[in-house]
């Protein structure tokens with residue numbers, strides 16, 4: 001997911017009876033499906049957890065520009081170039097909505113950037129994998145945007161108003177991204193043998209990292225339980241992964257591609273697929289900064305921010321000069 | 335012009351317009367994910383997207399007027415450097431963000447008055463493309479001029495960077511107003527204005543913007559030229575090598 005393994009400070013989820021009246025009233029509102037708005041009282045841990053979750057989500061949108069941006073200048077047709085540009089622009093827009101949503105919780109965008117650049121804040125593991133061929137752009141739209149939709153659709157109904165509203169805008173665009181990705185794959189699979197091989201290679205490399213996006217099983221996680229009680233997480237990681245596999249396997253079949261999992265099989269009894277376990281050692285290594293592109297991604301973001309300091313300072317300086325001039329003009333007029 | 339709309343002059347003119355849009359759009363898109371602020375990432379992608387859209391319209395017109403059955407993608411992805419007709423200005427490397435902003439501004443301030451004049455073209459297709467593009471470019475110009483002013487009149491460093499950008503790019507502006515035999519033909523048939531005819535509008539805009547930005551146009555300069563004849567700087571070859579990679583590596587494949 002774009003936000004993976006978000007920690008709360010809970011040791012266990014407390015019942016309503018154990019809460020002080022203020023917190024109890026808060027929890028009852030959430031249980032009744034009401035939205036919490038920025039100015040309202042909220043437990044400190046709810047606020048902090050949401051900042052972690054939303055900022056991680058925002059960082060993922062921003063870092064996610066890099067692997068796809070990698071192919072804009074090499075897109076094979078004018079139309080594909082325009083579609084990819086529009087998609088990457090959407091992702092930057094998603095980052096913007098999400099940073100704004102997080103800012104309502106009392107953190108600034110600059111502080112969040114600082115946390116990203118220092119390595120304190122995380123972003124989705126998926127964006128630490130390289131885009132090596134044009135088919136990877138198709139695979140990202142199909143699988144990565146597809147996986148993102150899985151948990152973002154329920155988040156449209158989450159308890160925090162600004163986050164829920166940001167998700168409504170984002171989800172509309174994500175499903176368009178997924179269709180475009182699938183369309184790239186469809187054309188490749190109907191193309192030359194080399195193009196078909198390119199598509200299969202992309203699926204081989206992106207399948208397992210896509211399943212890892214949902215994070216390891218969290219059935220026993222107190223953090224997940226607390227987030228669910230707060231309605232800022234609706235489904236368990238395993239439920240979402242199952243849904244994703246069940247949705248994606250028939251699509252791969254339609255494309256004539258082979259999902260790289262020998263354990264994959266339809267299980268009639270459960271009405272879903274059985275599938276293999278992702279390599280969690282790899283996942284934790286990627287999270288810890290040892291993925292194939294972690295260093296490039298972070299370095300690119302740090303460099304953009306550092307190189308852009310003079311630009312931002314210039315705009316700020318101009319704004320204060322303008323304010324001073326207006327003030328002087330006002331005084332002169334009096 | 336023939337009944338089918340065939341016209342070598344229109345085809346060549348459409349290439350000149352489309353190629354400049356394509357190459358500038360390409361350069362802008364190189365910033366994707368690396369801009370100094372998120373708002374700039376979004377704005378640059380947006381400008382690039384508009385320019386690629388305009389490229390499609392101009393190159394489709396070029397195909398139609400050429401009448402050889404080529405597609406706009408074939409024009410974009412299968413012509414070599416000497417076949418490209420863009421201004422040298424737009425193929426110059428991005429440099430720092432200041433140079434990118436300045437390049438965009440110098441281009442926009444030329445592009446808008448040209449498009450406005452083209453809205454009166456005797457060819458309806460040219461007039462229609464110009465009308466659509468002018469709406470987008472009016473916004474590009476508003477934005478790029480505003481950034482030039484804010485950065486020129488910002489800090490000492492932002493001022494110095496913007497002045498360096500003007501000094502570097504200025505020699506590439508002269509080419510925008512030079513006329514050749516094709517222009518004479520276009521003017522004679524009312525298809526397009528004389529390139530020098532919107533120099534005054536450009537000059538006036540630049541003078542005003544630079545005054546607000548506390549920037550100076552170089553007093554002495556020379557004009558680098560050749561883009562219109564397919565004689566480019568060394569940079570274009572690398573742009574095309576990157577842009578055309580897939581079409582060249584997999585000839586005839588559909589994408």
Ligand SMILES: [Fe+2]
Pocket residue numbers: 061090091094170174
């Ligand atoms: Fe997104």
Ligand SMILES: [Fe+2]
Pocket residue numbers: 091145173174177
């Ligand atoms: Fe997306």
